[in-house]
Amino acid sequence: MKIDNLRSPYDAVGGMVYFGRMLDKIRLHAQGKLPADMIENLGTGFDGRCCGFLRMPYDEIKSKVLADPTLNDVQMLEWCFQTGRRLNQNDLEIWNEFMIKRGWRDEAHERLLFRLKEAGLPYDGKIMTMFDYIDYDEGRKSQRHQPDCA
Numbered sequence: 841m842k843i844d845n846l847r848s849p850y851d852a853v854g855g856m857v858y859f860g861r862m863l864d865k866i867r868l869h870a871q872g873k874l875p876a877d878m879i880e881n882l883g884t885g886f887d888g889r890c891c892g893f894l895r896m897p898y899d900e901i902k903s904k905v906l907a908d909p910t911l912n913d914v915q916m917l918e919w920c921f922q923t924g925r926r927l928n929q930n931d932l933e934i935w936n937e938f939m940i941k942r943g944w945r946d947e948a949h950e951r952l953l954f955r956l957k958e959a960g961l962p963y964d965g966k967i968m969t970m971f972d973y974i975d976y977d978e979g980r981k982s983q984r985h986q987p988d989c990a
Contacts, residue, residue: 846864848975
């Protein structure tokens with residue numbers, strides 16, 4: 841289902857994929873515009889991984905986003921770097937590549953297969969990762985960064 845003002849997990853903020861999507865979900869939830877089936881996972885799943893990588897509690901990020909709506913997403917990421925830990929280019933590359941490939945040849949693959957089956961879709965190589973599935977599910981053309989098959 842398409843959700844207005846919820847960006848693709850592939851969209852990067854300050855060079856970091858998924859972070860902007862997490863902020864969008866926080867804002868949409870506060871406005872009462874986040875679908876009910878997404879609310880139960882706030883702060884867990886990919887949100888939890890993102891917060892863990894930044895060494896930031898989800899509730900602190902949520903509080904900051906809601907307390908200061910004048911901060912843009914890049915400023916929010918910078919605040920996380922100052923409050924949690926600063927990521928360098930190597931950290932960002934590791935994060936991005938891990939997240940972009942999630943569901944492809946890893947322990948999340950079974951979850952991806954479950955989601956595809958639930959949606960009545962075949963596993964035919966068109967949706968290879970969780971990010972691909974999210975984009976498909978939300979009506980976006982995938983921005984796939986297909987993993988090498990070496």
